[in-house]
Amino acid sequence: MKNYEVAWALQELADLLDLTGENSFKSRAYRVAARRIQALPKDISDLYREGRLTEIDGIGTAIAQKIGELLTTGEISLAQRLREQIPAGLFDVLTVPGVGPKRAYQFYRELGIDSLSKLKEAAKERKLRRLKGMGSKIESTVLAGIERIENPEKKRRLLLNTADYYGCLFKDRLAQHPQVTEVAVAGSLRRMVETIGDLDLVVATESPQEVAEYFKSFPEFGELVANGPTKISAIHKSGFQVDLRIVTPQEYPSALLHFTGSADHNIRLRQLAKGKGFRLSEYGLESTTDSKEVVTPASEAALYAFLGLPYIPPELREDRGEIEAGLAGELPKLVELADIRGDLHIHSCWSDGGATVEELARAAAQRGYQYIAICDHSRSLKIANGLELERLKRQHADIAELNARGDLGITVLTGIEVDILDERLDYEDDVLAEIDVVVASVHSGFKQPLERIMARIELAMRNPHVDILAHPTGRLLQRRSGYAVDMNRVIDLAVETGTALEINSFPDRLDLDDLTARKALQRGATIVINTDSHHLEQLAYMTYGVAMARRAWAGPGQILNCKDLTSLRKWLRDRGSTH
């Protein structure tokens, strides 16, 4: 059983405990344990065999026993019992905004509501208002919430590029207000989480009312779900929620830290503050002694310093070990966009891309790159105008001519995104041997069983000419989960064969994800960050791939395309010779 499966089981147990009205600290303990296991570099089953589970911070005897039970029997008996007590439909009820565990269980206990449809019916029949502590308002809240959930266009999380677009839009518009002294995007978008639920913005001003009125007047907002003096939540007409928090300029750094989160990171910071005799909130630090002294740090960095920590970049703020690393002075220096020297997976109009090689090269040079590799599709992918051998040769001649002109300011490497077919690659080895950068990927047979997919991937990775495994899981965010692939095995193969694993920067892929990439790096695999661009503008997606790498704790030395051209060429040569 894999770490994420164990983590998932503990998470489910926490949800079940919440619904039964258990002490909320108990469910939190399960959630903390789940998160620790998910971020664990080692296999949980190995630790279990060695009897070392309780060495993990947040895992005591009770949870260790349950993990043992799960690993040996495949089930936790407590979870089994709770599932009999709690209908699965209550989890759907929980997804309704404004309905938490207490109300969900109350609906079930007193009205027998165990599904969204029953909840909707009860709200329409005005039955909810009869319950203690509820009135007519809860019924309209529930109905509005269910309507949003049932509308598939509106319930989706935003892809990073979409969230980024809106985040900049609202930020710029708020910045134009004369009373706004500071404004920033916070929340999961600032942490660059792979998909975004709500947009969070923080502004500093001495005139909160004026700024609040200004924000509420934005024409694309529909209803307001919260409307207080310092916090406003509006529903954008396309369905997502935008939260604005208004603070004074003095409070701004503390508020920015607070609203960037994550919630778990904040909890750790407040515990640290408490140890130093201060209460940390979005308003700053307040002494818990009689003095009630208030400290409002001038920057996020100053606040971290007050707590004895170096500045922690937003992408790391997930309570995945960054606090411990910071205290120990062992935070990594993260890769930055400026460290990227090239893009090794770009499509041109030779296959299904929209730009010529020359246009791509010039745009890449503008970005400050030293090199790019043009990796169009191979011949079997007819739908994408894959290259027959004849056209592949002409493309190579074209690229050679471009490079020979010497006025590009960048080196164009030949490349291919070769399809991993059943039992072979889409070109023979002698063809692949002539290509600078060979990217291999699965584009077919997504429904095949694990063993068969893995056999194909292994064959590709063991091929000495294959340099990179592209979008290793094949997932499309919000659309499909990937094909059946054992990433533990893929990482082992990557380490063994030296094949680089791609972080694909396309906002609907981001594949590898942050946790898998981190695991790969911990085990010593090489990562490459590519855009898979099909149009000129998409070269800019590199930002998102770099963000995933940062969330995976990657430094520039661990990223293939942070090498300069000479080192990259050496890497490519050495690979060929060792296989």
Add this chain to the structure above:
DNA sequence: GCCGTTTTCGGCCCGACTGTTTTCAGTCG
């Protein structure tokens, strides 16, 4: 359920907003 150079028991992060309450619980982040 976890955890301990203030504790092996009694804490466990903090605050805004809402709706239904005459002082607070539930939800959210």
